[in-house]
Amino acid sequence: MIQPESPSLTVDVNDVQEYHSVNLKCSAINGNPSPTFSWYRDNIPIQSSSLVRDVENGSILTLNMTRKDNGVKFECQIWNPALSSPLHIEQRIIVKYLPYVNILSNSSLIQSTTDRILTMEHIDEEFICEVDANPRPTSIYWTLNNTTIVSREKRLYFYRLKSEQSGNYTCIVENALGIVKQSIYIDVQYAPRVRSIDKILKVNRSDQVKLRCSIKSYPNAHEIIWYKDKIEISRYKIDNDDKIEYRIDRVERNDTGNYTCMAINRISLNKQQQQQQRYFDLNGSAIIELIVYSRPVMETTYSKIASEIGQSVKLICSVKGQPTPSIFWKHNGKTLNCEENTNDYCKLSLNYVTTKDFGDYKCIAENLLGKEEWTYTLVSKGKPEPPYDIQIDKITHSSFKIRFKPGFDGGDYQSFILQINNSLSDIPNNTFEYTVDDLTDSTTYIFRIKSQNSYGVSEWSPEIIIKTSELLILPDDLPTLRSLSYDSSRKFLHFDYYPGYKISEKQLCLRINQSTDGKTFDTGNLHSSCLDIVHNRVNYIMNKDYSHLKLAVCLREKSMICGNGIEMKHDERDRTSAPMIIGIVVIAIFLVLIILILMGILRYRRQKSPKYSNETRKSAKPIVSEPLQNPYLLYSNNVPYQLNDYQCNKIMNIERTENYCCDIEREKMKDESIKHDTFDSYGATKLRTNLSGTNHSSPHWLANTAESKNSGTNSRSGSNPSSEFSCLTQNTMILPIFSDSEIVCQTDITHYGFPSQSSRTLTNTKLNNINNDQNSRSILNNFPSSSIVMIDNNGIRPMDSASSTPNRIKKLFYEVVV
Structure with missing residues (x-):
């Protein structure tokens, strides 16, 4: 391979x-x-x-x-x-090709050369010519209707389009391979354009007039609206008509004004949502002014003016007419010119009214078509005139409505009084329409009206007779009873109605039929059993012989027309008071509970407050227990009696003279005025004495208890340790005399005065210094074994209960007990 x-x-x-x-x-x-x-x-x-x-x-x-x-x-x-x-x-x-052109409008692609862009006048539009070409374009431009170049850029922008800019727009792009075109048609729609054919029309009274407008609209207008002084007076549809008109067959002077012709098409419909003023300023309307020539017409509605001497008065004469009339005044044959004549108003002022100024004043207005006069009468203030032009409307079986015009008020505020038959009532102030209700059907009433002010009362208006309509009520229209109960103490039968009835209680009565067995009811005396209803109750004496009652609401005038009856059984009688009493008792108990709870909460909060605690502490007196016959065994018998350092030094150096002084009287006065101890805290004062006895002695430091018992007196020296001690912290020491006792000098004082473990003992032999002193021995021999003596710079002497410090000894007593 x-x-x-x-x-x-x-x-x-x-x-x-x-x-x-x-x-x-x-x-x-x-x-x-x-x-x-x-x-x-x-x-x-x-x-x-x-x-x-x-x-x-x-x-x-x-x-x-x-x-x-x-x-x-x-x-x-x-x-x-x-x-x-x-x-x-x-x-x-690399492929070369002719330009590819697309037109974008508002982010949408226009692909066809036959595309039609439908837009509206007064909005902004933008078109972009998008190009793809290789090699690059050598030129890009826009033309209108293939003749006029409107832009040499890719972007074609219109600010507030106009209808005249409608047409075929073509984007032309050219490169080395050739030229490519892309076209669109911009169709601009617009609201109707209305033009008035006659801007101003002047016609005579009773003439026929035509108000005409021409319309140009795309799309076509389909509705026409006419306004007079911006108040719509006509609206109708049209079909592709460029000329419209509004015709008035016989014009009057009040037809004078500005008429607006408005056309509406699909575009202008959206603009009706704008403000009213802007609505009339659009191109879709045109204004035509119509002027109707007429003689002067007075628009004044009053003819009397009241004033007092010395006051100022203004007379105003309002006149309408075309051409504009000339206005002047006349009084007692003299011509008076207007002081102010503006917008068909003529004013005449009287700055200081005298008796000569009272009388008639004529306002005269004239133009080419005629003359008009109006007379004002200036009078002195006085009683008002009665109302006039009284009309009656809306007569029903129970009410009717009165309308009237007030007469001359006499120059003062006036009110009105209405008399119906022999009943008088006041008509509400500033009211010239009044509804009289609560009347009886098919009844004739006579009424009249008068006015009054601070100067007096006017005459009555002429009497007017009226009759209410007949009341047609069916039994189904009468109310149905519910919630029946009887109060035997006040002899009242209570009840309520189902809602939905519209008949006054004055027109109703209650019919009661009685029965002994609930099957056959007595109907022989119906006329006497229809009772008057007052506030949903009737006065009725219940007969115990009848166990069943049947009640129904009837018409007072026609007692045979009654509503649906309801039966009242024996067990429903006399049950009105019980629920009321139960409700009152429950409510009273509930209120008492609420008051007690609130008092408890307030007392609890008061006791918890710091202020209350301080006041209680200040006012409360401590209770000191009586001395016990047997000593308190707070310490074991093998614990010797303890003295602090200060007491030990006193005993051992009793013959040494030092410059100590205790002002007992001053301390007594100070301690009697101060309720609280000035010590920092229990067990915290360095010079506090803490003594406790052993063997058979009491830790209460009692003095002469046997003598107190024999004498039968309740001496404080035997019951309150506060009477036996003073000057505990100022160079003075208290020495209890016990037989066969040891005295322990305490070096450290713990909380509440209890002895610490580190202490030193001073035996009886060490007290020889005291015994050797002849004076001291004689004093000690005179004291019983459980007496208390005081040893200080002055020697040994018995405890003076008059110079005690109660509050300090009380605290010391509390320490011993604890």
Whole structure:
């Protein structure tokens, strides 16, 4: 096996153009066995056998080239068993072609030359000529109707399109191979354009007039609307008519004004959603001014003016007419000119009214077509005039409506009084329409009206007679009863109605039929059993002989016309009070519970507040227990009595004179005024004395308990330790005298004054210094074994209960107890 040589690839055409046939030949020699040939287009195998044919030592690929083949890679591969991998060769083909042109509009592609672009006036449009050509285009331009060049760029832009810009637009592209054109037709639609044929029309009164307009619209207008002073007066459909008109057969002076002719097509319909002012400013409307010639017409509605002497008055005369009339005033034969004449208004001012100014004032207006006068009467303020032009409307079986015009008010605020038969009622202020209701059907009423002000009351208006209509009520129209109950204490029968009825309670009564067995009801005395209804109840005395009642609502005037009846049984009687009482009791209990809960919450919060705790602590007096007969065994008997360092030093150096002083009276006054101890905290003061006794002595430090018991007095020295001690922290020490006791000098004081383990003992022998002192021995011998003495710079003396410190001893007592 022999490997073939590397393949070669040749193209039979040098200048490849679109739609031309091209042969690509791949050759390879010296291969044994002969190699096989494969073709690829951009790495994709070409499978079509009609495009490939084998020749000696090679293969030929025949292609009909298009612009899509431009720049495409064509590859030939050979292989035989002697090769470890195929050999290949490739070549890219350059294809030349005429320009391909597409027109884009608003991101959409226009592909056909007959495409028609439908757009609207006053919007922006953009068209882009997209080109694909090889070689590159030499020129690109746009033409309108194949005559006028409108752009020399790929982009054709229209700012606020106009209807005149409609037409055929062509994009022309040219390169070395030739010229290509692509066209579109731009069809611009627009709202109707209306033009008035006559801008101003002047006609005489009673003439016929035609208001005409011409219309140009695309698409055609389909509706016409006419406005007078921007108020619609006519609307109708049209079919492809470019001239329209509005006709008035007989014009009057009030036909004078501005008339607007508006045409609507499919485009202008969307613009109706805009603001009204903008709506009339569009091209779809035109204005025609109509002027009707007429003699002057007064538009004043009052003829009397009231004033007091010294006041100022303005007389206003309003006149309409064409041509514009001239206006002047006359009073007592004198001509007065208008002080101000604007927009057909003439004003005459009287700055200071005198008695000579009262009288008639004539306003005279005239033009070429006639003359008009109006008389004003200036009078002094006084009583009003009665209403006039009284009309009656909407007469029903229970009401009617009154309309009237107020008379001259006399120069002051007036109100109105209505009299119906013999009943008087006030008509609400500033109301000239009033509805009278709650009347009886088929009844004749006589009414009249008068007015009043601060100067007096007017005369009555003429009497008017009216009769209400007949009330036609069927039994089904009457209300049906529900919720029956009887109150035996007040003899009231209570009930309620089902909703939906529209009849006044004054027109109703309650019929009651009685029965003993619930089957046969008494109907012999119906006229006396129809009771008047007042606030859903009737006054009725229940007869116990009848266990069943049948009730129905009837017409008062026609008691035989009744609604659906309802039966009241014996067990429904006298049950009105029970639910009411139960409800009241339940509500009362509920309110009491709420009050108690609120009081408990307030008391709890008050007790928890710091202010309340401080006040309680200040006001409460500590309770000190009476001394016990037996000593407290807070310590074991083998624990000696303990003294602190300060007391030990005092005992051992009792004869030493030092400059210590304790002002007992000052401390007494200070301690009596202060309720709280000035110590930092329990067990925290360095000079605090902590004493405790052993053997048979009490830790309460009691003094002369036996004497107190024998004397029968309740001495504080026997019950309150606060009376036995003072000056504990100012160079003074308290020494209890116990027989056969040891005194322990305490070095460390722990919390609440309990002794620490490190202490030293001072035995009785060490007290000899005290005993050797003659004065001290005599004093000690005079004290009982459980008495308390005080040792200080002045020597040994009994405890003075009058100089005690209550609060300090109380705390010390608490420490001993704890």
